[in-house]
Amino acid sequence: MNTKFITKASAIAAIYVILVLLEIPLGTLAFGNIQIRIAEGLTLLPLIESAAIPGVFVGCIISNIILASVSGLGAIDIIGGSLVTLIAAYITSKMPNKVLGSLPPIILNGLIVSIWVSYFLNIPYLITSISIGIGELIAVSVFGNVAIYVYNKVMKNANR
Template identity: 65%
Template structure:
């Protein structure tokens, strides 16, 4: 690893945390059974930037640690949610295009994160899966495409 790689990872991590922090005033929109975590748009970046894999993982780890004070999900969300993001980012990096790159974060967050979100919110599991997957699809598919487009335009300058 070189300084440039570490700097990009750190910048992506910081951006993830900032985006989540901006959503905190919106309440459960960033962490409840019905959620659109805009920061998850960054999970599409591993398609073109390998430094995004540790960046989104560390960003999610820090953001989930901060959100623990407002969400009440605790250690399972800090560790589990962050590992889901890490695995989703890695799998996204292996996808051949952005359409398929959306699948890992949508599927993994929908199926796995919903386990504890449903338990802690007393919301049924399958509707939670649907809402989290839909929110992830919006965050990664729509906002992630915008992030990917913007990053591709500036990546040679950073």
């Protein structure tokens, strides 16, 4: 790892945390059974930037630690949710395009994160899975494309 990689990963982690902090006033839209976490749009960045893999992972860990006191999901969300994000980011990095790259975070969050969210919030798994999946679809497809666009613009200007 070089300094440039660590700097990019750190910046992505910081942006993830900032976006989550901005969402806390939205309440359960950021961490309940309906999760439209704008920061999850950053999970599409591994398609074009390898530093985004540790960046979104670390950002998710920090965010989930902050949200643990608000959401009540605790250690399972801190560890489990962050690992799901890491695995999704890695798989996304191996995908050939944005459409297929969107699927890992949508599917993994919809199927896995829903397990403990449905349990702790006492909402049926299927309803939770569908709602988290739809929220992730919105976050990744809309905000993920915005993140890629902005990232490309920033990198283009940085390389001038």
